[in-house]
Amino acid sequence: MAETITDRRAFAQQLLADAVRAHPRGKAGVAAQLGVCRSLLSRTLSPNDKLDLSEPMIQRVIDCLHTIPVCPATGEPIAYSDCRRISSGPAPSHNPYKMTIWVRCHTCPNKHAE
Numbered sequence: 001m002a003e004t005i006t007d008r009r010a011f012a013q014q015l016l017a018d019a020v021r022a023h024p025r026g027k028a029g030v031a032a033q034l035g036v037c038r039s040l041l042s043r044t045l046s047p048n049d050k051l052d053l054s055e056p057m058i059q060r061v062i063d064c065l066h067t068i069p070v071c072p073a074t075g076e077p078i079a080y081s082d083c084r085r086i087s088s089g090p091a092p093s094h095n096p097y098k099m100t101i102w103v104r105c106h107t108c109p110n111k112h113a114e
Contacts, residue, residue, distance in 0.1 A: 009053055012061040016045060019065050034064055073104035087111050 016030065020041075023029040027045070031038040036057070043051040053061070063081035071078040087105035092098040105111060 008058050008062070011066075012053055012058040013044070015061055015065040016041065020045065030065075034060055036060075068110050072108050072110070073101040083108075083110055 019030045019033075020027050023033075025032075027041050028038050031041040034041070040051070043049050044053060063084075064079065066080050067077050068080065068083055069077055071083070083105070086102065087108070089102075091102055
């Protein structure tokens with residue numbers, strides 16, 4: 001993942017552009033997924049009206065759109081926000097399957113440093 005603000009901003013803009021191309025509803029669908037208005041997304045991606053992404057928006061884009069292709073614990077794609085939530089959450093001692101995943105998360109190379 002990108003480290004500096006400039007790198008993170010460019011990374012987030014690339015994620016947005018890729019998501020808009022891939023989403024069947026385009027900008028409207030990605031905006032709904034992010035929980036923002038379509039016009040904000042449109043201005044952010046426009047070459048003529050370049051609106052800079054704020055740091056909270058950059059984080060939202062990365063959390064919602066950046067995924068780990070294959071989670072070592074589940075074998076399925078997982079969003080970084082879900083990865084962070086599961087690995088930093090309390091141990092789910094009530095559910096053996098979730099506990100197995102939680103234990104694997106703590107040795108995962110994708111685990112986020114908090």
